[in-house]
Amino acid sequence: xxxxxxxxxxxxxxxxxxxxxxxxxxxxxxxxxxxxxxxxxxxxxxxxxxxxxxxxxxxxxxxxxxxxxxxxxxxxxxxxxxxxxxxxxxxxxxxxxxxxxxxxxxxxxxxxx
Amino acid sequence: xxxxxxxxxxxxxxxxxxxxxxxxxxxxxxxxxxxxxxxxxxxxxxxxxxxxxxxxxxxxxxxxxxxxxxxxxxxxxxxxxxxxxxxxxxxxxxxxxxxxxxxxxxxxxxxxxxxxxxxxxxxxxxxxxxxxxxxxxxxxxxxxxxxxxxxxxxxxxxxxxxxxx
Numbered sequence: 001x002x003x004x005x006x007x008x009x010x011x012x013x014x015x016x017x018x019x020x021x022x023x024x025x026x027x028x029x030x031x032x033x034x035x036x037x038x039x040x041x042x043x044x045x046x047x048x049x050x051x052x053x054x055x056x057x058x059x060x061x062x063x064x065x066x067x068x069x070x071x072x073x074x075x076x077x078x079x080x081x082x083x084x085x086x087x088x089x090x091x092x093x094x095x096x097x098x099x100x101x102x103x104x105x106x107x108x109x110x111x112x113x
Numbered sequence: 114x115x116x117x118x119x120x121x122x123x124x125x126x127x128x129x130x131x132x133x134x135x136x137x138x139x140x141x142x143x144x145x146x147x148x149x150x151x152x153x154x155x156x157x158x159x160x161x162x163x164x165x166x167x168x169x170x171x172x173x174x175x176x177x178x179x180x181x182x183x184x185x186x187x188x189x190x191x192x193x194x195x196x197x198x199x200x201x202x203x204x205x206x207x208x209x210x211x212x213x214x215x216x217x218x219x220x221x222x223x224x225x226x227x228x229x230x231x232x233x234x235x236x237x238x239x240x241x242x243x244x245x246x247x248x249x250x251x252x253x254x255x256x257x258x259x260x261x262x263x264x265x266x267x268x269x270x271x272x273x274x275x276x277x278x
Contacts, residue, residue, distance in 0.1 A: 039235065039237050
């Protein structure tokens with residue numbers, strides 16, 4: 001493997017992806033409640049993962065078809081798990097952090113019971 | 114959309130995925146792929162696939178491309194916005210769970226809408242009931258239904274309406 005310009009670009013894209021993954025971790029640590037944590041922690045990782053895959057694809061173009069499949073898989077499954085976690089938390093009665101402006105879902109549940 | 118053409122599309126998608134993953138078009142490899150794709154197609158006759166209900170019209174093809182482009186640009190923009198919030202020492206969040214109305218009726222279109230909302234950071238689908246989507250919003254621009262619908266749903270809905278009718 002020689003050091004061409006493609007490899008440098010690929011490495012930079014991987015680095016950018018890693019930066020987003022780091023921000024996801026930092027968000028997980030800083031956010032005040034489960035809903036905001038899901039937002040920061042599981043989804044800053046979407047772009048992070050995409051960029052890492054893309055960067056690897058630039059370095060190794062032969063892997064690109066498989067990497068595209070991995071990306072599609074992440075795009076379809078990642079939001080499902082975040083959504084189910086959030087719904088389970090809400091059904092379990094975990095209240096959003098103090099200072100949350102509105103909780104329409106709790107209001108509507110109150111109407112029905 | 115008929116059951117038969119849905120099954121055909123599922124079969125074709127699975128086979129293409131198999132060939133991409135195996136990276137080979139040797140006869141025996143493809144034969145195993147055909148058998149596996151056929152088996153999966155047969156046991157999932159009545160389940161939905163990403164293609165059920167997608168209208169095979171020129172404008173829905175264009176809308177699909179537009180949807181992917183809009184989605185990717187939203188993804189990047191929202192990730193940058195989220196990065197800025199996380200790095201800000203004051204952590205400037207204004208969270209709320211808001212109600213947004215969707216006019217989509219097809220289950221696959223609604224799934225794509227909810228998934229797209231969840232994938233763009235800052236908004237997270239929590240629950241869907243009839244026409245109402247309940248969305249957790251990290252920096253809420255308003256808590257009334259109209260603002261939420263306009264800011265969260267309408268961008269994606271414009272394309273999905275053409276794709277799924």
